[in-house]
Amino acid sequence: MTRSDALFEARRPAMTGLAYRMLGSRADAEDVVQDAWLRWRKVETGSVADGAAFLNRVVARLCLDRLKSARARREVYVGEWLPEPLVDEDFDAAPGALDADLSVAFLLALERLTPLERAAFLLHDVFDTPFAEVARTLGRGEAACRQLAARARQHVRAERPRYRPSVDEERSLTAAFLLAAMTGDEMSLRNLLAPDVVWHADGGGKVASTLRPVHGLDKAVRLILGIRKKWPAPEGTTARLARINGQPGIVLAQAGTVFQTIGLELVEGRIAAVYTIRNPDKLARLNA
Structure with missing residues (x-):
C-alpha cells in the first residue's frame, strides 16, 4: 500500500x-x-x-x-x-x-x-x-x-442530547418498552413514555406507517396499542437491543431479515422520542 x-x-x-x-x-x-x-x-x-x-x-x-x-x-x-x-x-x-x-x-x-x-x-x-x-x-x-x-x-x-443516562438505565428502559409494546401493557407504556413524547416513523410510502409525527402521551399510547391490535408482530419475529445512531434502540427481524428499527431518546428516566424506520430501502444494509 x-x-x-x-x-x-x-x-x-x-x-x-x-x-x-x-x-x-x-x-x-x-x-x-x-x-x-x-x-x-x-x-x-x-x-x-x-x-x-x-x-x-x-x-x-x-x-x-x-x-x-x-x-x-x-x-x-x-x-x-x-x-x-x-x-x-x-x-x-x-x-x-x-x-x-x-x-x-x-x-x-x-x-x-x-x-x-x-x-x-x-x-x-x-x-x-x-x-x-x-x-x-x-x-x-x-x-x-x-x-x-x-x-x-x-x-x-x-x-444535542444533554441528558446521558447510564447504560443500565438505557437497557432497563429499552427492555421495558419492548415488553410493554409487545404485550400491550398500557399502564407500563404510560409510565415509560414522557408526557410530551413524540413518535416518528419512516415507511417511505412502501410499508404502513404514520405519515406525520404523533405528539403526546395519550396519542402515542393509542397508536402503539392500535398497531399491536391491527398489525401484530409476524410469527417468528425476533427483537434484540442495539444502539441506533448512538442511542438505545431495538432491531426487529423476521426469519433473519430486519423489517424495523426503533430508536429511543431518553430524558430524565422517560422516553421522550421514538424513531421507527420501516422503509425497506433504509434497512437494506442491515440485511446485506
Whole structure:
C-alpha cells in the first residue's frame, strides 16, 4: 500500500462520518467517499500540502452537489423522512466522542439548515476544521463562513442530547418498552413514555406507517396499542437491543431479515422520542 493509499484509508472513517451527517444516508456517504477516492487517485500526492484537508474539501463539495438532488427527492417523499439508521449491535459500547452528533434529533436539526450552513457547522464545530479551510472549501470569505456556522449553531444546539443516562438505565428502559409494546401493557407504556413524547416513523410510502409525527402521551399510547391490535408482530419475529445512531434502540427481524428499527431518546428516566424506520430501502444494509 502506497503512502497515498494509506492516508486515504486512515481518513476513510472521518470522511464517511462527514458525508453521512451531510446526507443522512450511509449508502450515499459511501458513494461519496468512493467518488473522492477516484479523484484522489488522479492527484499528484506531492502537490497536496495537507492531504486530510484536501480530502475533507472534496467530500464536502461532493455532498453539496448531492444535496441539490436529495432535497428535490425529499419534497416528494411519502410521509416523514428520517435518516438511514446506524446500528451498533454492542449495546454496552462506551459512547464515542461524536455519538451526540449522530442522534436522529441532531441529524433532523441539520436537515432544517441550508446546505452551506450545514457544511460550515459540521466542518468547523464537529470536525474542528479552521475557518480559513472552511472558507476555501465553500468558496466564501471567512467572515461569511463564521456567520453560516453561527446561524447553524443556534438551530442545532438544543438538539444535542444533554441528558446521558447510564447504560443500565438505557437497557432497563429499552427492555421495558419492548415488553410493554409487545404485550400491550398500557399502564407500563404510560409510565415509560414522557408526557410530551413524540413518535416518528419512516415507511417511505412502501410499508404502513404514520405519515406525520404523533405528539403526546395519550396519542402515542393509542397508536402503539392500535398497531399491536391491527398489525401484530409476524410469527417468528425476533427483537434484540442495539444502539441506533448512538442511542438505545431495538432491531426487529423476521426469519433473519430486519423489517424495523426503533430508536429511543431518553430524558430524565422517560422516553421522550421514538424513531421507527420501516422503509425497506433504509434497512437494506442491515440485511446485506
